[in-house]
Amino acid sequence: MSRDLMLVERHRKNEEIVTNGLQTFYEVGMALAEIRDSKSYKLVDGFDTFEAYCIERWDMPKPNAHRVICCAKAMDNLVPIGTVLPTNEGQARELTKLKTPEEQQSAWKRVLELADTGKKVTAKLVKSVVDEFTAPEPPEQDPPGPSKEMLKDLAPQGLEREALELILKEAKRGCSKKCHPDVNPNGAELMAEVNRLLDEIKKYYGMNFIQQ
Structure with a gap:
């Protein structure tokens, strides 16, 4: 066939x-x-x-x-x-x-x-x-941040805290000079970023010693 x-x-x-x-x-x-x-x-x-x-x-x-x-x-x-x-x-x-x-x-x-x-x-x-x-899989969640108790434990104490305060204050003071409009045309934006990073450090260590 x-x-x-x-x-x-x-x-x-x-x-x-x-x-x-x-x-x-x-x-x-x-x-x-x-x-x-x-x-x-x-x-x-x-x-x-x-x-x-x-x-x-x-x-x-x-x-x-x-x-x-x-x-x-x-x-x-x-x-x-x-x-x-x-x-x-x-x-x-x-x-x-x-x-x-x-x-x-x-x-x-x-x-x-x-x-x-x-x-x-x-x-x-x-x-x-x-x-x-x-069904779509749920988006991955970021791990939770450190608790207040953990931050308290991380915060430097005594001489270590004093040293860190000095380092950050001097760092901010030096940045303020280098970010002055007479020295750096983009100083205002750069200083804003410096302050943001300093805020992050304060939050991380639970410290409030940096004066704005």
């Missing part, structure tokens, strides 16, 4: 499935997928595109055909993990929102776990599980 004759035979068989099994979305979806992928609609029925074939032959817009195919593919992806499969297109349609077969399998396993607890498997239940899988 030539390849063309085999294709014609397969095409007729697939069309019989679509005709007699519109209620069985899995068989319909897989049949339409083969018709689309083999392009048998060109050889057998003379259509230029799969879209034209779906509309003229089945009164089915291409998006609807694509949806049924995706649902059938999702069902097919679940076969390796067991014999309990979605019972209708609505359940399978929710799984198509997941990008990979592995994600679809994991979500369906979760649905079956919930079913074991007494929950009825419905499209709504499948949707709730899929939503969990597709």
